[in-house]
Amino acid sequence: MKLNEAVDPATIEKIETVLKRAGAESYIVGGAVRDELLPDTPASKDIDFLVRRLPLSRIVSVLSPLGKVKEVGQAFGVVTATIDGEEFDFAIPRTSETKTGEKHTEFNIETDPNAPVESDLGRRDFTINALAKDSEGNIIDLFGGQEDLKNRIIRTVGDPNERFKEDPLRMFRAIQFATRFGFTIEPKTLAAIKKNVGDIGSVAGERLFMELEKAWTKGSHNTSILVSLLDETGMGKAIFGEDFEPYTIKAEGPAKDKIISNFIAFFLKGGSHKMMRPTNEMVQHLEIAQEAAENTKEVYEYAAGQRERMPLIIDVLRQTEMGEQAGKIEDALQLPLSPAELDINGGEMMKLGLRGQQIGDAFRKVLAAIHDQKLDNTYDDIVGFIGQ
Secondary structure, three states: OOOOOOOOOOHHHHHHHHHHOOOOEEEEOOHHHHHOOOOOOOOOOOOEEEOOOOOOOHHHHHHHEEEEEEEOOOOOOEEEEEOEEEEEEEEEOOOEEEEEEOOOEEEEEEOOOOOHHHHHHHHOOEEHHOEEEOOOOOOOOOHHHHHHHHHHHEOOOOOOOHHHHHOHHHHHHHHHHHHHHOOOHHHHHHHHHHHHHHHHHHHHHHHHHHHHHHHHHHHHHHHHHHHHHHHHHHHHHHHOOOOOOOOOOOOOOOOOHHHHHHHHHHOOOOOOOOOOOHHHHHHHHHHHHHHHOOOOOOOHHHEEEEEOHHHHHHHHHHOOHHHHHHHHHHHHOOOOHHHOOOOOOHHHHHHOOOOOOHHHHHHHHHHHHHHOOOOOOOOOHHHHHHHH
């Protein structure tokens, strides 16, 4: 079975060969192994190596002839390398890691190139991620990860309370993986999430947002699982506030569209998204959707200049109880939404004797009349309407 269709197997073999010649043991670890073992799951685009018996400096020198190599830092025990156009991470075994701050880089990590592979796998989050594959193709599974994959279960490696205290983000990752793969969180792990949910506030919004994006794009067909687990565990309101009431939708299209659509559905009713620092484009889509949901303005009043954003908004509204508003927007899109789309311009209005504010008022009245079906968007009809 091919490990990763996106990466040439010859590249993997080349990497493993040079490491072996240098006296190292190398293993492919984590998500790439997990995804290889999951039926009907696309091959992982990220391949991470665990390397034993070589210090970081030696790994850098061994890999340098193959491509561009960068040492992330002694503190993290990681080297990144771009080889044959693909980026790989190379880590030496970690023996412990302790969270020291909110950011994803704020950890105290201890490494040992001579530590057994078992010590590294034992500090990982979930059994399905604590898998390794050696250079001979043998799977190393010390915690029942393959069985949990078969039974579609998310389970921590060891005591879930300890794993979540080490890094509270793991609670959110459990939900992300359950959403992404349609898995069930096993009872002890789920109970520990509920018990420790108060700690989620210590996690930086950018880290949470990264996990949400994965759930929305890689498991969008299971968004109902995401919403259900956020409610059941109390994590949704703990992160986004007591007024957080997300909608469940099915988002289609490119990853960017899925993210924006789900973002709208998450916060259309309420909840604070500011801590995640969403893009301006996401916020603008949401604000337009909220105005549409309020239904206190005419479509052209909030949709002027926003035609390209309206299809996603219509799709989200149609999947909620606001199908009527979606239909209203669709009808309005058949008509001009701004003065620039009218069959008359400011210069032509000046020829009719209008000046300054009169022109702005005329534009607004013409748009209103067109959307009230009292006027067609033709020069003659508009001139006749203005002259009344």
